[in-house]
Amino acid sequence: DYMSAIQIPKNGMFFDRQRRSFTRTVAEVLDNIWRIGGERGWYKTDWLWRIRGLMDKLVGGVGLRRGRRSPNHLRAGDPLDFWRVLVADRAAKRLLLYAEMKLPGEAWLQFRIVDNPDGSHTLEQLAAYRPQGLAGRLYWYAVLPFHGIIFKGMVQNLLDYPSAAG
Template sequence: MSERHVQVEVPLATAWRTVAARPSPDGERWYADAAPLAFRARLDDAARTVLGPPPPAPVAPPGPTAGDGLLRPGDEAGFWTVLEADPAAYRLRLHARVHAPGTVRLSVWLTELSGRAGTCRVHVRIGFRPRGLVGAGYLLADLPAREVVVEGVARRLAADVAAGVA
């Protein structure tokens, strides 16, 4: 698991509107067009021509919806499927629909900083649950790349939150 935390001078509710925003018609959003994720999407497009479509995403569990203009469980965003979009907990969990010897998940959640009104922390975690021996090898081999990706996603998301991009 790779994880980063970034402090932003934005209230929780405002930050959530950026974190949980549905993709725009041009497809640009932090989870779809951040450079490391765009690179991964291109790799998977190439794999698709040889291997066919990736395994289907799990069915999103029932839960609270995020509201108008925001992601909801079952929505697709880039190569991700939304598993959870909980506005009460300020938590978003995504499942990657990619070719990998295991399961790739992205979690983003927000926490308020005590004593710092209007400031929150953005948490980003990318996890990989390996499947079989190939997956275990992939887990180790992919760690440096996953660290770069989580750093890039955390920085991009924090910048979007700070800029009020929704």
């Protein structure tokens, strides 16, 4: 399966990882992950995502309002606001996005569900960033405080949000 070969680089990277165990069905959580962005929003602090999208548009980027092809389905190659879907593999319980916004570096956002030995499951969200030069490093440290606000709440809300599958 070629989708499993598409991975986030490991060298020269900064990472912000969030993990939460859950008792809901995997289908319910996947349903919420696969509906992220577009009209549904990003499950936490959508106003910060909109500001980031506006900033991107001001510097010639794609901005946030590209939306998505379908409200319920994602596939590799789809635009998703200012991200591009690299991997959308429900069977492997993995969604990998690549940032197309203007950045002093490259960014990825991955959602994965891991099956635990005890039969429970864990939602993992990984924000990864490869800075370019000093500007890239300064950017990472400037946005890092917002990660605590955005990503921790996003993971919890992905688990708590009502799902069409449930």
